[in-house]
Amino acid sequence: MSRIVTATELQGVLEDYKIHLTGESLTSEQQETTITRVSNPPNWPTDHHRVPDYRPVDRNRDAEGRPNGDNAFETVFLTIMFTGVVMNATAAKVWGATAGPYFPGLFRYAIGGEW
Numbered sequence: 425m426s427r428i429v430t431a432t433e434l435q436g437v438l439e440d441y442k443i444h445l446t447g448e449s450l451t452s453e454q455q456e457t458t459i460t461r462v463s464n465p466p467n468w469p470t471d472h473h474r475v476p477d478y479r480p481v482d483r484n485r486d487a488e489g490r491p492n493g494d495n496a497f498e499t500v501f502l503t504i505m506f507t508g509v510v511m512n513a514t515a516a517k518v519w520g521a522t523a524g525p526y527f528p529g530l531f532r533y534a535i536g537g538e539w
Contacts, residue, residue, distance in 0.1 A: 464470075464478045493499035519530065 468478050469475050493502050
């Protein structure tokens with residue numbers, strides 16, 4: 425036997441999935457002034473699905489608005505992690521420019537779905 429769900433029960437369940445935004449609340453007029461519309465450049469890819477619109481680099485953004493960890497441990501972890509990524513990329517570039525032609529597969533990694 426099936427159970428009939430009332431509107432108030434359904435509303436209570438949907439309340440759990442409501443998105444609550446934090447931070448400063450902007451009025452719709454302020455939001456319209458902060459969002460600048462930029463058209464995509466002519467060479468922007470359109471042959472792939474789900475490619476986001478072009479967004480120019482904001483070089484005037486302050487460091488407080490960028491995520492860098494909530495505490496010292498997270499900041500150290502992120503710094504070490506991204507330093508390792510940069511070191512790996514640098515090693516791959518140096519290897520490719522020097523001994524890479526002699527050992528072509530050493531710094532090649534299989535990307536998901538490509539092997």
